[in-house]
Amino acid sequence: MSDPIKDVLKTQEELSDILLVFDKEKKKIMAVKGIDQNGNLETVEPTRKNENQFMRVDKQGDLFSNFFSNFFSQLKNPTNFSFFKIPALLAVDTSKELQKQIDNPTAEGEQLMKQHQIKEDKQKNEINMETAQTNPETSEYKYKPEQIDWETLNHLGLSKEKLEKMSLLDPLLKGYKTNELVPVSLNLGTAVTKMDARLSLKQNDEGQVVLAIHGIRKGPNLNFPFFGHEFSKEDKDNLLQTGNMGRVVNLTNPKTNEVMPSIISIDRLTNEVVALRTDFIKIPDEIKGVKLSEQQKQTLMEGKPLELEGMISKKGTAFDASVQFNADKRFVEFLFDRNDTKLTQSNLQSQTQGAPKNFRDKELDNEQHQKLKDGQTVYVSGLVDKKGKEYNGYITYNKETNKTDFSFQNPDKIKDQIKPSEAHKTQTAVNSEGKTNEATSNIKEPLKSGQINPDDKKQQQQQEESNAPAKSKGRKI
Template identity: 70%
Template sequence: MSEQTTTTPQYPEQLSDILLVLDKEKKKIQAVTGINKNGELETVDPDKKNQSQFMRVDKSGDIFSNFFSNFWRQLKNPTHFSFFKVPALEAVDTAKQMQQQVDAPTKEGESLMTKHEVKEPKGQQQENKQENKKDMETAQATPGTSEYRYKPEQIDWETMNNLGLSKEYLEKKNLLDPLLRGFKTNELVPVSLNLGTAVTRMDARLSLQPGDNGNAVVAIHGIRREPNLNFPFFGHEFSKEDKKNLLQTGNMGRVVDLTNPKTGEKMPSIVSIDRLTNEVIALRQDWIKIPDEMKGVKLNEEQKQTLVEGKPLQLEGMISKKGEPFDATVQFNADKRFVEFLFDRNVNRGQNQQSEQQQGQPQEAPRTFRGKELTDQQYDKFKEGQTVYLDGLIDKKGQKYQGYITFDKETGKTGFSFNSPDKLKEKIQPKEENKTQVAVNSEGKTNEATRNVKEPLKTGQQTPKDNKQQKQQDTPKAPAKSKGIKR
């Protein structure tokens, strides 16, 4: 119960799928639009006029699996339905073909249904038996425990290696220990998803969840553009004040009753935002553990109760590691599971995600830039705000280019330049070679000297490289034929 899953992500048509559903009793194919606060499925007719209402989901296999598992968990009476994932551009036509199969079954139609059907998530039946205690963040360890929930041999290391995450890598980065204890990694990890015909690279937090036969399944917590606060979250509708608090501090600031969609159990909980991924995270109130003192200040019962209720608390006279007194506002965070210092944080998610994820914790610089992972030496310099030179960056047409990156701790933004920022400060004229290549290959801009050249520009190229390209450049494209109305 770690995140709201009725979100309708805004993906481009070619990168998204549509969720269709067959009501087994009504024998009718519909397009899913969401789940209401009572856990009931909401649908519309799968026709063109309703396309804007269709629920769109990410095409990526692992990301969709996590989404659908949570979607299934929230749905009331999920076994009454059969679900199908189809490409957005083909949704209306595919829905018609599926309805024909429901009305008049054929072998061809059965094959179509089987191809697109989404099965009940693995381990769901086993999870349902343990629902009362493990519904909320089942992959996470109970706060305050030092015990391990998993063993290294329970992890499918072949799958992890396919994600670019070897055991040696996780141990070297000190990421394996928190995973085995049942926690999410405390930093973003570069993940590569090989889908056969395409490779997707992304930054994500990882956690382990119980799978079949006692194995551990890796969960990928990808970065969202912004937290979804406009849909009910396990029965709770966010008020204006809730949204304001979550966006400004990352914590909602009060205890609310969240509803287990299967059992109907009311669970007093606090809610926070994962500042690295924008997930909405919940934690049961009875799992909150408050320390007796913070930075030399002993907490009285009234102060402890304030923190247990999820409220912010102003503390004065604390002592820093340097021995200096300081004052700060503290609050319990559901994602971190401990009392954190706010220091006037602002986690408004309206800007670019890579910078947003840093605003709450500006010291955590991203480990990757445009799909290229930084070496340990590069990262040490980068996170301290020093300029780092990167080569081997790849533009959208597969051509290499180089440049300089700098991390701004205050804003959490990563700056990029084709020339050293130090040289720019000296007002040295920047070279155009890489600028032209990236502008044409990645940004869709036009270079007049190579307007008609069909091949991607090479590094440093600004003019046709050979006779073939010169001939292409000298032969302008024929004007498009008019599509005027015939009379």
């Protein structure tokens, strides 16, 4: 009869891997135990006696990739070590073979090391991805300006200078989509198309760097399979309500048939459906002062929403909110605007009713803001266009449409200058308002622009006949 405890332990070993490490300074293979508070690697001798101290990692590819990236990023002096992923049942024996290769290198031993080593370039790529998500300013560039076909971009109304002035070239070269919509013009010779879109760079099948245009859609297309995944009613509801699907699904690369565990979100600027592989998800250890437990991290890793209490805002006040990892933004976002208050688009608009305090990134002073609320025209200076040039102008707030209108000329003075002439008043009164003036009161057809008297013999005759005394209709005797 088998021992159930031993069976469970054996199953755990079969489903887990052990991290072995080669310390380049000590020239020794060790088993990883963990990382201390200072980022120093903790290890033990890879012996049967120490097996219960070995760090065990889930064998599943995407979970291991995420774990190792986070592990590697916390490590102090990571370049001093090379890591190996070994099945738990083979860890002790394999460690001996790896140590033999270190002490006496052979071609066979080198092949064994390559088989189990976690490649350093993959380690670096994973860390760069994490750095880029949390701090784009320090991330490395994915593309170079000279790789871009600027001649083609010029046909789209885009140039290197324009993208630089709009502060969009830098994030594009780092592999990101622009965080704002960009006007794009496509001249086809016989037709010209203009549209707003988010932009990104990608490599085509030939390895060339090309521009991807993410145009605005009326809504996300959720009625057709997405890389092999068919959206359930719950999937659709989640995506439409929060922008995130809330679970991990397997997507299939149509070119390679590779199965990719991924989360799915909606690009809220364009309504494009966006997926992110789970091995690119990086969960922070702390959010707004709240340290995440392993269980909370796993919840976010699975694309699910997580309720957090006691977070601290920049102003030092405590607040609670739901958070969730967004595949488009590639970071954990707050959901309190959509989840907790359940605001619809119309609710959001009604909440923003009223004269704005800011106009085109220019903050109005209290006097200007009050004038705008009172329906007066306000002069604003120091506005900056997308090319970085300053300009000035006048703004007015329309309470009915909840829009702020801009004009380079004072609209109040324009109104004073454009006063209707007497001739125009007559034309409007007769044609549109049903009123009359004595000289044209009996003309049947509409008056011409500026007309205040009969224009021809026909109109003169109509006017004279109508002015003649009416004939008596009395009975003859």
